[in-house]
Amino acid sequence: MQPLQAPSPTPAAGRAAKGPSKASQAFQRGLAALTQYIAREGHHRVPRSHTEQITVEGEVTPVRLGVFMSNTKQRRDKLGDPQRAALRELGIEWA
Numbered sequence: 001m002q003p004l005q006a007p008s009p010t011p012a013a014g015r016a017a018k019g020p021s022k023a024s025q026a027f028q029r030g031l032a033a034l035t036q037y038i039a040r041e042g043h044h045r046v047p048r049s050h051t052e053q054i055t056v057e058g059e060v061t062p063v064r065l066g067v068f069m070s071n072t073k074q075r076r077d078k079l080g081d082p083q084r085a086a087l088r089e090l091g092i093e094w095a
Contacts, residue, residue: 029056030068031086037065044069044091 020028033052038044048066055061072079072087073094079087087095 033063
């Protein structure tokens with residue numbers, strides 16, 4: 001007779017142990033890219049086709065910032081309060 005093994009964790013439990021969700025990480029990358037863009041350009045009017053290069057954990061990562069801004073604006077009703085606050089701090093009026 002073999003000993004019983006504990007069932008594998010559910011996906012939600014596994015995610016909690018691993019850290020932030022992919023959506024949360026993507027938002028943080030977009031926010032970092034927007035912050036960098038504003039510091040360099042002096043405004044937040046990002047062309048839809050613009051891609052911003054940011055450094056994440058020592059690696060250069062492209063962020064499709066124009067798409068991020070467009071999608072975030074369209075889905076602003078689904079943003080959490082901390083996300084809205086972070087965007088407002090950068091001067092985004094619609095957040």
